[in-house]
Amino acid sequence: MASNTQEEFQLSQKHEDILGKRALLLQQMEAHYEQQKAKKKQQCLMSQAAKERNAQILKDLQNAEKNIQTRQLLHPDIINLETHYWASVEQRLPEWEQYLLGKGQPPVNETGRLLRQQRQKARHQDPSSAQCNGKPPRPKPR
Structure with a gap:
């Protein structure tokens, strides 16, 4: 019987070790998930800012193109x-x-x-x- 008790004690210790490792892994997974969530939120904000910058650049280019088209041409002698x-x-x-x-x-x-x-x-x-x-x-x- 002593061997059964000792085996049960060892199994109980292994079980406790496994539960401890499981809890640690769960905490790490949750932390990793939160980091990914924060990173995704930051990327979303950066993407939105980039879209706004691109829209502004496109608007500026369109205005510049319009200005070039309406600008008076230089005299042919000056161009020559x-x-x-x-x-x-x-x-x-x-x-x-x-x-x-x-x-x-x-x-x-x-x-x-x-x-x-x-x-x-x-x-x-x-x-x-x-x-x-x-x-x-x-x-x-x-």
């Missing part, structure tokens, strides 16, 4: 000048690319070199020139 300007910028971009990236000197065409040489000659010929030292000329005595 603008087109030529951007074409020249695109044409010169490869020459200036290294300078604009901070990796080289600015490109100088022949007229720029000639002007620079003329300025240097003028400075060497007239050392008292105001351009040489960067100061304005002195007033003439009266």
Whole structure:
């Protein structure tokens, strides 16, 4: 009989352990369920806010499109000048690319070199020139 009592006691302890683990799992499941519920509520709020932002952006785009359609067109000469300007910028971009990236000197065409040489000659010929030292000329005595 002692063995039956001991077996019953061990079974009772296992039963208590199982019930304790079950209660713990139930608590964890409830906590997880509450977290999921809160997360779903937050996602719903974020979704609603995104829908409102998207609606506002769509409205702004429609207004911008309407403004563009009703805007007066530029004069053809201005459009022509603008087109030529951007074409020249695109044409010169490869020459200036290294300078604009901070990796080289600015490109100088022949007229720029000639002007620079003329300025240097003028400075060497007239050392008292105001351009040489960067100061304005002195007033003439009266």
